[in-house]
Amino acid sequence: MFSIQNITLSYNSKKILDNLSLNINEGSIFGVLGRNGAGKTTLFESIFQNTRYHGKIVLQDQPIYKRDISYLESENYFYPYLSVNDILNLFIHDNEDEKITRLTNFFNIPTDAIVEKLSLGTKKKLAILCNILIDRPIYLFDEPFNGLDFESVEKFYFIIDDLKKRNKIVLISSHIMETLTNCCDYIGHLQNGKFAKIYLSEEYHLIRTHLTEDIQKDWVSYINI
Template sequence: MFNVNHLSFSYGEKPVLENVSFEIKGGEILGILGLNGAGKSTLLNLIAGFLPSEHGTIHFQNEVLGQQSIAMLETHNYFYPHLTAQEYLHIFVKDGQMVDFQSWAEMLDIPLTQEIEGFSTGMKKKLALLSILLLDRPIMILDEPFNGLDLESSFLLKEIIVKLKEKGKIIILTSHILETLTGICDKILWLKRGRVEHIFERVAFDNIEKILKEDWTKLDTLHHLL
């Protein structure tokens, strides 16, 4: 079980997250939905240990969460210059771990011997994804994982996420596309101005769009203009 309890964070005097709480079981996928500035990236960075929490706790299996339990795919990934894809992937391989790089490369269309600097956005995203798969951590955070992927790669990523779920992984992902989350998640957390506005179970997914529209006051302006 993964628990976030009463988590709060501020940048200076500006509160970004306030009293955020939720839990996820092994083999569950949690989607995090929110407008720009809602605090999604800050929440993920706190979970991943990239930011120090000010208030609240994060636990995994009844212990304080450690970074060795987490692998995170960031929205924008950094790659060391002049490395080939294969050289980069070897950074993430454990001693004695056997990896069929060629099969992965063929499935994901990654040219192993090419320098990463020449990769497209989608190729970089797939390479970063493969690197965190190699880490094989129990908790996987995927921040906007579908950004930059073509249709085939998006379909393949969904299948990979389903396989990870079947292996009992805890998966947290964000997306700006509601249909992406409703099609794959077990729960969806709606984050609004740093607070948990709703946590939707799968049986309530059909109501999400209606509830979100009630929160978006800009629709009133749109109706007036049109």
């Protein structure tokens, strides 16, 4: 089990994560839904040990390390003058050429192209491919759907399902509800530094209702100023 235990993190006296806790079993896909600025990336940076926090994050009751995690950041950077093949060679092991060929064909990624010449969406697909080539027990995908066209989004769902079948722990953040309801076993609504509610799949129809209620409260407060 992967466990986040009462983590708190503040910037300039403002709490971004506030006594947040979460438990996720192996083979589970957990969605993190929240507004822009809700703390989704801060949560992932904390899990990846990129930032200091108070509390504990453990895997199988042991401290978590970067070597346990494959992390797709929301903004991806590649050396612009390397080819796709050059990039992929940094991630593959022996006897994986056939696997790479199948995956690049599946994602329609031209392997001989220079990274600088790739479209935004193709760069995102390359970043996803690099991350799934790293065999880790935990996968973090921060806003992975940004820049993907509708076909690539559907293909990414197959990748996520394969990770689930391989008993991996996957966390996916998004501010777009539908991308999470299509692939997650649970969705946590991150609000005010903690999960306001964690929805089971049979409760997904309630998410929009609850979000709309929050927006309506904001609107009423705004027009009454």
